[in-house]
Amino acid sequence: MKPTFSLRLxxxxxxxxxxxxxxxxxxxxxxxxxxxxxxESFDLALLxxxxxxxxxQYLRQKLLPTYPAAHYxxxxxxxxxxxxxxxxxxxxxxxxxxxxxxYPYMIHHGDWFCGKAxxxxxxxxxxxxxxxxVTHLHAEYNRQKDIYxxxxxxxxxxxxxxxxxxxxxxxxxxxxxxxxxxxKDLGCRLLxxxxxxxxxxxxxxxxxxxxxxxxxxxxxxxxxxxxxxPFPFGIRIDYVLYKAVSGFYxxxxxxxxxxxxxxxxxxxxxDHEALMATLCVRHSPPQHTPSPTHGxxxxxxxxxxxxxxxxxLDLGVAQARWWTTFAGYVIGLGLLLLALLxxxxxxxxxxxxxxxxxxxxxxxxxxxxxxxxxxxxxxKGLSGARAELQHVLGRAREAQDLGPESQPxxxxxxxxxxxxxEQ
Amino acid sequence: MKPTFSLRLxxxxxxxxxxxxxxxxxxxxxxxxxxxxxxESFDLALLxxxxxxxxxQYLRQKLLPTYPAAHYxxxxxxxxxxxxxxxxxxxxxxxxxxxxxxYPYMIHHGDWFCGKAxxxxxxxxxxxxxxxxVTHLHAEYNRQKDIYxxxxxxxxxxxxxxxxxxxxxxxxxxxxxxxxxxxKDLGCRLLxxxxxxxxxxxxxxxxxxxxxxxxxxxxxxxxxxxxxxPFPFGIRIDYVLYKAVSGFYxxxxxxxxxxxxxxxxxxxxxDHEALMATLCVRHSPPQHTPSPTHGxxxxxxxxxxxxxxxxxLDLGVAQARWWTTFAGYVIGLGLLLLALLxxxxxxxxxxxxxxxxxxxxxxxxxxxxxxxxxxxxxxKGLSGARAELQHVLGRAREAQDLGPESQPxxxxxxxxxxxxxEQ
Numbered sequence: 026m027k028p029t030f031s032l033r034l035x036x037x038x039x040x041x042x043x044x045x046x047x048x049x050x051x052x053x054x055x056x057x058x059x060x061x062x063x064x065e066s067f068d069l070a071l072l073x074x075x076x077x078x079x080x081x082q083y084l085r086q087k088l089l090p091t092y093p094a095a096h097y098x099x100x101x102x103x104x105x106x107x108x109x110x111x112x113x114x115x116x117x118x119x120x121x122x123x124x125x126x127x128y129p130y131m132i133h134h135g136d137w138f139c140g141k142a143x144x145x146x147x148x149x150x151x152x153x154x155x156x157x158x159v160t161h162l163h164a165e166y167n168r169q170k171d172i173y174x175x176x177x178x179x180x181x182x183x184x185x186x187x188x189x190x191x192x193x194x195x196x197x198x199x200x201x202x203x204x205x206x207x208x209k210d211l212g213c214r215l216l217x218x219x220x221x222x223x224x225x226x227x228x229x230x231x232x233x234x235x236x237x238x239x240x241x242x243x244x245x246x247x248x249x250x251x252x253x254x255p256f257p258f259g260i261r262i263d264y265v266l267y268k269a270v271s272g273f274y275x276x277x278x279x280x281x282x283x284x285x286x287x288x289x290x291x292x293x294x295x296d297h298e299a300l301m302a303t304l305c306v307r308h309s310p311p312q313h314t315p316s317p318t319h320g321x322x323x324x325x326x327x328x329x330x331x332x333x334x335x336x337x338l339d340l341g342v343a344q345a346r347w348w349t350t351f352a353g354y355v356i357g358l359g360l361l362l363l364a365l366l367x368x369x370x371x372x373x374x375x376x377x378x379x380x381x382x383x384x385x386x387x388x389x390x391x392x393x394x395x396x397x398x399x400x401x402x403x404x405k406g407l408s409g410a411r412a413e414l415q416h417v418l419g420r421a422r423e424a425q426d427l428g429p430e431s432q433p434x435x436x437x438x439x440x441x442x443x444x445x446x447e448q
Numbered sequence: 449m450k451p452t453f454s455l456r457l458x459x460x461x462x463x464x465x466x467x468x469x470x471x472x473x474x475x476x477x478x479x480x481x482x483x484x485x486x487x488e489s490f491d492l493a494l495l496x497x498x499x500x501x502x503x504x505q506y507l508r509q510k511l512l513p514t515y516p517a518a519h520y521x522x523x524x525x526x527x528x529x530x531x532x533x534x535x536x537x538x539x540x541x542x543x544x545x546x547x548x549x550x551y552p553y554m555i556h557h558g559d560w561f562c563g564k565a566x567x568x569x570x571x572x573x574x575x576x577x578x579x580x581x582v583t584h585l586h587a588e589y590n591r592q593k594d595i596y597x598x599x600x601x602x603x604x605x606x607x608x609x610x611x612x613x614x615x616x617x618x619x620x621x622x623x624x625x626x627x628x629x630x631x632k633d634l635g636c637r638l639l640x641x642x643x644x645x646x647x648x649x650x651x652x653x654x655x656x657x658x659x660x661x662x663x664x665x666x667x668x669x670x671x672x673x674x675x676x677x678p679f680p681f682g683i684r685i686d687y688v689l690y691k692a693v694s695g696f697y698x699x700x701x702x703x704x705x706x707x708x709x710x711x712x713x714x715x716x717x718x719d720h721e722a723l724m725a726t727l728c729v730r731h732s733p734p735q736h737t738p739s740p741t742h743g744x745x746x747x748x749x750x751x752x753x754x755x756x757x758x759x760x761l762d763l764g765v766a767q768a769r770w771w772t773t774f775a776g777y778v779i780g781l782g783l784l785l786l787a788l789l790x791x792x793x794x795x796x797x798x799x800x801x802x803x804x805x806x807x808x809x810x811x812x813x814x815x816x817x818x819x820x821x822x823x824x825x826x827x828k829g830l831s832g833a834r835a836e837l838q839h840v841l842g843r844a845r846e847a848q849d850l851g852p853e854s855q856p857x858x859x860x861x862x863x864x865x866x867x868x869x870e871q
Contacts, residue, residue, distance in 0.1 A: 096839075099832040100547065102824045116843075119609045119836055122547055124523065138821070140828065145613065186542045190568065193617035384807040398561070401525045405563065409522040413542055416519075420539075 032151050032306040033278075037062065037070040038201040038265055040161070040240075040297035042247065045077045049247060050292060055080050058294050059087040062110065066091050067301070070110040071201040073161040074295075076139075081108050098159075101126075101140015107159050107202075109146055117147040121187045124406040125176045127163055129399065136163050136173070143184050143202075145191055153273070153306065156195035160184055160202040162212070168255075175341030177205060178334055179410045181212030185219040186413060196273050197306055198222065200266040203240075203297065208261055215334050218327050219417070222266035225277040225302045234282030237261060240298045244285030247296035265302045269309075278303040324425045331418040338411040345404035352397035359390035455574050455729040456701075460485065460493040461624040461688055463584070463663075463720035465670065468500045472670060473715060478503050481717050482510035485533065489514050490724070493533040494624040496584040497718075499562075504531050521582075524549075524563015530582050530625075532569060540570040544610045547829040548599045550586055552822065559586050559596070566607050566625075568614055576696070576729065579618035583607055583625040585635070591678075598764030600628060601757055602833045604635030608642040609836060619696050620729055621645065623689040626663075626720065631684055638757050641750050642840070645689035648700040648725045657705030660684060663721045667708030670719035688725045692732075701726040747848050754841040761834040768827035775820035782813035 042048050043055060062070050062084075070092065075081050081097045088095065092110035098120045099105070105120070120142050127136035143160040162180045163173045171177075181204070192198045200222055206213040208224070217224065226238040235242055239259030243250055253259055269275035281301040286293050363386045370379040465471050466478060485493050485507075493515065498504050504520045511518065515533035521543045522528070528543070543565050550559035566583040585603045586596045594600075604627070615621045623645055629636040631647070640647065649661040658665055662682030666673055676682055692698035704724040709716050786809045793802040 096835070099828045099835065101828060102821055104828075115839070117613075118839060119613055120832060121544065124545055140825070190540075190542055190614045191616075193614075384810075387807075387811075398525055402563070405522045405524060405527075409543060412519070412522065416538070416541060 030151070030308050032153060034069070034150075034155075034199075034304040034306065035065075035067045036199065036201065036265060036302045036304060037065065037067040037299060038072075038159075038263060038302075039070075039295055039299040040073040040203040040263060041075050041080075042295040042297065043075050043077065043080050045080075051080075054292070054294055055083060056087075059084050061294070062088055063091050065301075066112065068112050069157060069199075071157070071159040072108050072110075073159070073203045074106045075108050076103055076106050084108075084110065096144070096146070098142055098144040100142045102138040103135070104139035105142040105144070106139060106161060107142065107144045109144065109157070109159055111146070111148065113148055113150055115146050116149050118145060119191075120144045121183070123162075123180045123183055124409070125179050125403060127173055127176060130396070134164070134166060141180065143187055145187075147195075153196045154194060155197045155199065156188075156192045158184075158188055158198070158200040158202075160200070160204070162203070162205045165205050175337055175344070175407065178212045178215065178337045179341070179407060181206065181216045182219075182334060182338075182410050182414055185216045188220045188222075192270070196269065196271055197275060198268050198270065199304075201264065201300070203263045205262050211330070211333055211337060213264075214330050217266065218330050220266075220268070222268050223275075225265035225267065225280050225300070225304075226261070229277035229280040229302075231279040232281075234280070235259065235284050235298055238280075238282060240282065240300065241296065242285040242298060245293050245296055245298070246286070247293060263297055263300055265300050267304060269306060272309045274307045274309045276305050276307075278305050321425070324421065328418065328421045328425055331414060331421055335411060335414050335418060338407050338414060341407045342404055342411060345400045345407060348400040349397055349404060352393045352400060355393035356390060356397060359386055359393055362386045363390065453574070453731050455576060457492070457573075457578075457622075457727040457729065458488075458490045459622065459624065459688060459725045459727060460488070460490040460722060461495075461582075461686060461725075462493075462718055462722040463496040463626040463686060464498050464503075465718040465720060466498050466500065466503050468503075474503075477715070477717055478506060479510075482507050484717070485511055486514050488724075489535065491535050492580060492622075494580070494582040495531050495533075496582070496626045497529045498531050499526055499529050507531075507533065519567070519569070521565055521567040523565045525561040526558070527562040528565040528567070529562060529584055530565065530567045532567065532580070532582055534569070534571065536571055536573055538569050539572050541568060542614075543567045544606070546585075546603045546606055547832070548602050548826060550596055550599060553819070557587065557589060564603065566610055568610075570618075576619045577617060578620045578622065579611075579615045581607075581611055581621070581623040581625075583623070583627070585626070585628045588628050598760055598767070598830065601635045601638065601760045602764070602830060604629065604639045605642075605757065605761075605833050605837060608639045611643045611645075615693070619692065619694055620698060621691050621693065622727075624687065624723070626686045628685050634753070634756055634760060636687075637753050640689065641753050643689075643691070645691050646698075648688035648690065648703050648723070648727075649684070652700035652703040652725075654702040655704075657703070658682065658707050658721055661703075661705060663705065663723065664719065665708040665721060668716050668719055668721070669709070670716060686720055686723055688723050690727060692729060695732045697730045697732045699728050699730075701728050744848070747844065751841065751844045751848055754837060754844055758834060758837050758841060761830050761837060765827055765830045765834060768823045768830060771823040772820055772827060775816045775823060778816035779813060779820060782809055782816055785809045786813065 041058065043051050078097060085095045088110050092112055094111040094113065094115045096109050096115060096118055098107040100120060100122045122140055122142040126141045127134060129137045131137065141161055141163060143158055146157040148155040148157060163177045165171055165173065188198065188200065204213060226232065232238065236258040239261045240263035241248055241253065242259035243253045267275055283293065283298045285298065366379045366383050366386060464481065466474050501520060508518045511533050515535055517534040517536065517538045519532050519538060519541050521530040523543060523545045545563055545565040549564045550557060552560045554560065564584055564586060566581055569580040571578040571580060586600050588594055588596065611621065611623065627636060639645065649655065655661065659681040662684045663686035664671055664676065665682035666676045690698050706716060706721045708721065789802045789806055789809060
């Protein structure tokens with residue numbers, strides 16, 4: 026590879042809000058999205074919330090001449106909603122479904138049924154190995170009282186670990202998607218700190234689009250205005266994150282977002298805004314000194330974020346166990362009630378009442394049983410994530426205590442992601 | 449690293465059969481297992497079916513002086529049952545829970561509740577990166593009519609893909625565990641062919657132990673003799689598999705198994721036999737030519753195994769969809785019945801009968817709903833695995849058509865695992 030080697034990548038990301046029967050103007054928006062993608066001819070288009078595989082097949086047919094490679098990540102009951110269209114051949118792909126993703130009994134929120142996941146594509150471009158990840162984390166329905174916070178932190182950790190373990194031989198790592206996390210949220214900081222990924226919005230010098238890079242705007246006619254009331258400019262929850270490893274530099278030359286409306290038709294492509302990034306990968310010059318992202322201050326930041334995440338997961342474990350205990354008591358109560366009703370029915374005293382009450386008792390028992398099983402599973406899943414996080418935290422603290430010279434051995438995998446060009 | 453570099457690894461693997469309240473002599477066997485592991489001082493002890501975390505904590509305390517590092521992989525409702533004890537520090541660990549793992553309504557088989565998974569440990573030994581995987585796949589309850597065959601094939605594929613994507617920077621890869629697969633079963637062939645892992649039993653020249661290396665023996669007093677009737681020597685379903693990558697050689701110097709009874713106490717450590725392997729990792733000499741595991745015959749074998757697995761997964765998808773449709777009809781029927789009963793109750797004609805029948809109707813509806821949701825999820829999971837497999841199959845066929853010179857580009861990841869010393 027020549028020292029003047031340079032690779033330009035044009036990336037598109039959009040949460041499409043394509044829920045059959047529920048999302049407004051879905052087929053029209055899909056059509057316009059296809060036209061736009063064909064016109065722009067990106068290297069990669071990564072989409073979320075394409076819930077219907079028919080929509081994917083429609084786009085696949087439409088985009089075939091421009092994007093010969095495509096894949097839909099199939100998981101859960103409805104989803105995963107993730108798909109990708111690529112101008113270049115996809116060498117490999119796989120997916121990882123998140124262990125925790127909401128509660129099945131929260132049917133009106135529906136996330137549990139979506140099988141939220143992270144999809145991985147491996148591309149070989151001009152001799153570079155490019156690992157591309159696309160994901161969609163659990164939605165946030167109430168920021169003041171967010172019952173899914175722990176699950177989202179656990180998902181962010183699982184995502185970070187999946188990237189960490191599967192990208193060790195990649196030259197360039199790219200993560201796009203709807204994280205449902207604001208930039209300063211714990212999950213977002215944890216993900217960025219543990220993977221070493223950089224935020225295109227913060228890194229680029231050429232940004233055009235919405236105020237503060239927001240990807241859900243009050244101007245967008247599909248957005249629930251009440252939800253955005255506390256945020257006059259909107260919120261930034263969709264991201265293009267990247268890093269280069271092993272002697273490469275990556276920089277974000279330009280970043281564009283849509284701004285809540287389509288100048289041609291008047292209605293936007295989705296309730297989220299699209300992100301369009303132009304990335305440039307170059308050879309790192311031999312005299313390049315490591316970027317200052319692994320100094321004592323950064324190590325201390327990693328330790329403090331890991332501690333914060335550990336506390337969140339630990340609270341989650343405690344709460345899951347509380348629900349398990351509660352459901353256990355209800356099961357006990359249900360069994361007692363059933364025994365009592367059987368005795369009453371056999372005695373003949375109030376047989377009709379006993380028979381009438383039998384149904385809700387069995388229902389109570391089954392319901393409590395399901396809640397019990399679900400929350401035991403939740404506690405185990407959170408414990409697993411907490412144990413992984415605790416191990417990393419222990420090693421980060423060791424590295425902090427021992428000083429900079431010990432770090433290469435302790436953070437062999439993580440430390441290499443420092444090939445991001447300073448803007 | 450010197451050219452004379454050599455690393456010796458002593459590995460122990462056992463499915464412990466440690467189910468609280470159900471497994472015979474559990475605490476006595478755990479105690480003896482601890483004593484044995486302390487006495488033998490292996491580099492790594494990998495255990496499956498340690499269902500109780502109390503048992504793990506007991507072993508952890510007991511083994512602390514000899515094995516300072518330990519980890520339990522927490523997942524599912526009961527499990528995962530997987531744990532590891534290591535003489536050397538564990539640099540990193542993570543886990544991947546299999547998407548499909550039996551059916552929740554098959555409570556008597558219980559696998560669904562176990563959260564079967566693969567655990568990954570990363571160790572740095574003498575400058576080598578060693579990826580160690582431990583797993584336990586879905587049990588086989590009836591070999592003639594195996595309703596879990598598709599799930600086990602999907603798990604084997606998921607395991608192979610997880611290893612493939614997470615071991616790209618490892619020098620040595622080691623997989624131990626209870627695969628619940630006979631050596632010639634589709635899942636086992638698929639796993640070995642796609643990862644390039646070698647079977648310690650087939651590779652070693654110094655084997656001592658059970659006939660044909662079996663790990664479930666009729667001589668073992670805890671084994672259900674009737675299940676082993678068709679196999680007079682027993683079955684081989686537990687494995688030590690390995691490969692070396694990037695310029696290293698690995699060979700299995702010795703392999704030992706227990707033989708159904710402990711010479712001291714008379715009763716065995718488990719219903720499975722333990723595997724004890726001594727592996728030797730050496731530098732590959734520069735003149736080393738690639739092993740003949742990637743010739744045309746091997747490529748054609750990979751294609752044929754992938755085709756076989758694709759057919760199995762495709763059948764699985766069809767069956768899952770059949771169940772979905774069936775459950776859909778039952779839901780329709782249940783709704784009709786409920787409407788009828790409401791009408792009858794309102795009419796006052798046979799109110800008592802209507803009230804009595806209301807309970808089973810609601811039960812039918814809820815049950816069918818759960819079956820529907822579960823099998824849609826199954827179909828999506830199997831479709832995901834089938835799509836991944838189909839992509840690999842396509843590329844394997846291309847490689848076959850194009851001849852050997854094209855293969856490095858097509859199988860960049862897979863082809864490197866050829867550092868296994870021929871015995």
